[in-house]
Amino acid sequence: MxxxxxxxxxxxxxxxxxxxxxxxxxxxxxxxxxxxxxxxxxxxxxxxxxxxxxxxxxxxxxxxxxxxxxxxxxxxxxxxxxxxxxxxxxxxxxxxxxxxxxxxxxxxxxxxxxxxxxxxxxxxxxxxxxxxxxxxxxxxxxxxxxxxxxxxxxxxxxxxxxxxxxxxxxxxxxxxxxxxxxxxxxxxxxxxxxxxxxxxxxxxxxxxxxxxxxxxxxxxxxxxxxxxxxxxxxxxxxxxxxxxxxxxxxEQYPDQTIRDSQEYHLIRSRLQVHYAASPELAVKTFEAYLNRPDAEHHDAIRYGLAVAYLRNGQLSKAETLIRELLATNPQRITFQVTLAEILIEQKQLDAARTLMLDALARNPGNYPITSTLVDVEIAAGNGAVAAGRLRELTRQMPAQEYLWLRLAEAEGMARNIVGVHRARAEYDALMGDLEAAQRQLRQAQEKLPAGSAERQVVSERLAEITNRLRAQRNG
Known part of the structure; x- marks a missing residue:
């Protein structure tokens, strides 16, 4: 780049x-x-x-x-x-x-x-x-x-x-x-x-x-x-x-021993797997790291190997490693979320949901946990529940366009057509296509009963988008 x-x-x-x-x-x-x-x-x-x-x-x-x-x-x-x-x-x-x-x-x-x-x-x-x-x-x-x-x-x-x-x-x-x-x-x-x-x-x-x-x-x-x-x-x-x-x-600053957070090395391992030429090569790389006698950040290497196993479809090996890591650090969100990802791949959706709901109760509003719960509900076909979770996330992070796109998909699964139009409108606005956003909101408005609270909200948002579009055209 x-x-x-x-x-x-x-x-x-x-x-x-x-x-x-x-x-x-x-x-x-x-x-x-x-x-x-x-x-x-x-x-x-x-x-x-x-x-x-x-x-x-x-x-x-x-x-x-x-x-x-x-x-x-x-x-x-x-x-x-x-x-x-x-x-x-x-x-x-x-x-x-x-x-x-x-x-x-x-x-x-x-x-x-x-x-x-x-x-x-x-x-x-x-x-x-x-x-x-x-x-x-x-x-x-x-x-x-x-x-x-x-x-x-x-x-x-x-x-x-x-x-x-x-x-x-x-x-x-x-x-x-x-x-x-x-x-x-x-x-x-x-x-x-x-x-x-x-x-x-x-x-x-x-x-x-x-x-x-x-x-x-x-x-x-x-x-x-x-x-x-x-x-x-x-x-x-x-x-x-x-x-x-x-x-x-x-060197003018005091010489102190400042330790890295474990989380940095966990995320670094996760991205090393992401950028590996193949999941199989990632597995071989992290297995080699783990066999070094002087390996630093041992847990981060084991975590990277678990993620590599997950990406390579070796789910039982991935689960075993993650559960071992959780045994010594049971509240680590990164380990919990990764275990839930493995459980979703294994179609153990009830177990994944329970794990994430317990984690969310201890960490209200946490983004990775909530997003993983969305994955669980999508995999289970529960579009309405997934959409509810995604609406929480779009309130927290309204500038993340991919969350609005996921919300539109979840609303579609739930057959909430107005919800689809509203989510697509926000996505289109973030992508700079105000005309498309305007069309989506008009379609949502047409499907809502006159005088309803939701129609009022949609109408106000439509007026905002229309004003922005007018200013854009006049600028």
């Missing part, structure tokens, strides 16, 4: 020099307002939803959301309402987009050996967002290469969601040069993002040393790829001196 990268090149000075570092962040950025940034973010999300393969695994999403919001309270963000995007690509990449969008490739898990390294990327993204570097870079370019907001949206979308052989070069003429310049962040911006990102890590109780360690991983990958420069380094070359500078700044 040719992500819209802000973080790939980091420059540091010693902490003693911090007072002289220029203050670039804050609420400035005169050319582009916060409202415009929000609109850009919405356009980027529409393009990502339409064009990019996504990871929709609730366990992965839930972990990433948890670690992101572990950092957020310590980031100087004006708006902490962020949209999280998980791109299904094995490449190292992450991006931050105006409007509070933070995107991560699945490949970041594969390449970050520790949670501290992984979190350093998120901290740097939050730093760039908090300092509004995009708006400030745009402001700097105004005199020489002015861009319309629409043109900038096109540049962001293209760089965020297309493959690297298309990228910025596909934008014609001077706009291509201008957008390319926008991605070439200044040394001062990178210094500030580095400084702020390290501070976010430290105050969140994580190890700032994870940042230079992650840069060293990136440098090694760059050397391995030879002449094919990775996308995250194509616009911001990462040099040994920059890595050294970042390491020096990180």
């Amino acid at each position: 040719a992500g819209f990268l802000f973080w790939a090149t980091m420059t540091s000075a010693a902490q003693a020099q911090e007072a002289s570092l220029p203050s670039i962040g804050g609420s400035g950025g005169g050319l582009i307002s916060g409202q415009q940034e929000s609109e850009i973010g919405q356009q980027v999300m529409i393009s990502i939803r339409r064009s990019s393969p996504r990871i929709t695994d609730p366990l992965v999403y839930d972990y990433l959301n948890a670690v992101l919001y572990r950092l957020v309270p310590y980031a100087p963000l004006q708006d902490r309402d962020l949209t999280l995007v998980l791109i299904d690509s094995p490449a190292i990449n992450a991006f931050a987009v105006p409007g509070g969008i933070v995107g991560v490739n699945g490949g970041l898990f594969l390449n970050a050996a520790t949670e501290q390294q992984f979190a350093s990327v998120l901290a740097h993204e939050l730093a760039h967002l908090s300092q509004r570097h995009f708006a400030r870079r745009l402001d700097q370019q105004e005199a020489s290469t002015p861009l319309t907001i629409a043109g900038m949206i096109a540049g962001i979308v293209l760089s965020a969601v297309t493959q690297s052989d298309i990228g910025i070069a596909a934008i014609a003429g001077t706009q291509a040069l201008a957008v390319q310049n926008m991605l070439a962040y200044s040394r001062a911006h990178e210094q500030e993002a580095d400084r702020v990102g390290l501070e976010i890590l430290a105050t969140a109780g994580m190890d700032p040393r994870g940042m230079p360690q992650m840069f060293e991983i990136m440098m090694r990958q760059n050397r391995l790829q030879g002449n094919q420069v990775p996308e995250y380094l194509s616009t911001h070359p990462l040099t040994q001196s920059r890595v050294a500078d970042t390491r020096n700044r990180a």
Whole structure:
């Protein structure tokens, strides 16, 4: 993925020099307002939803959301309402987009050996967002290469969601040069993002040393790829001196032993199975890991092997491993959900339902548990129950378009045609097709009795969509 990268090149000075570092962040950025940034973010999300393969695994999403919001309270963000995007690509990449969008490739898990390294990327993204570097870079370019907001949206979308052989070069003429310049962040911006990102890590109780360690991983990958420069380094070359500078700044923080959470390594194992060339190869890989005498994170390896067995159809082996893990850690949601996945594959739906209902009673509103209960009810043919669970999830996460699509399918199974139309309308709106959303709501409205409460709700939503469509056409 040719992500819209802000973080790939980091420059540091010693902490003693911090007072002289220029203050670039804050609420400035005169050319582009916060409202415009929000609109850009919405356009980027529409393009990502339409064009990019996504990871929709609730366990992965839930972990990433948890670690992101572990950092957020310590980031100087004006708006902490962020949209999280998980791109299904094995490449190292992450991006931050105006409007509070933070995107991560699945490949970041594969390449970050520790949670501290992984979190350093998120901290740097939050730093760039908090300092509004995009708006400030745009402001700097105004005199020489002015861009319309629409043109900038096109540049962001293209760089965020297309493959690297298309990228910025596909934008014609001077706009291509201008957008390319926008991605070439200044040394001062990178210094500030580095400084702020390290501070976010430290105050969140994580190890700032994870940042230079992650840069060293990136440098090694760059050397391995030879002449094919990775996308995250194509616009911001990462040099040994920059890595050294970042390491020096990180060393100014107290030296503490900070342990990774077990959950990071469980999710990393899960994604290693996801990106394996085949389930059979994943089984062989994790069996080999388990046989190493010096194997670290032993439970995470056993968990990865259980997931590999599950994906390879070796269900009894998968169940045995997961039950062994649960015996020593019975409240671990990741183990419980994975056991339920195995039970669903074995058609033991009553057992899976009981397991998940007990887990939900201890963890009300939990996304992975609720989503797995939806899977149970869909497999059992209980569309109405599944739809009820999905309505809970769409209230919690209304911007996740795939939940609305699942809700439409569940409503169809339950023969609730109005529910199908309403869910499809929300899906279409998130995909940027307001005309289709308008049609769906009109059809729902026609099927409801006059004066009913549900018809009133549908009519109000139809009016909102119609107003947005009118504004879009007039814009």
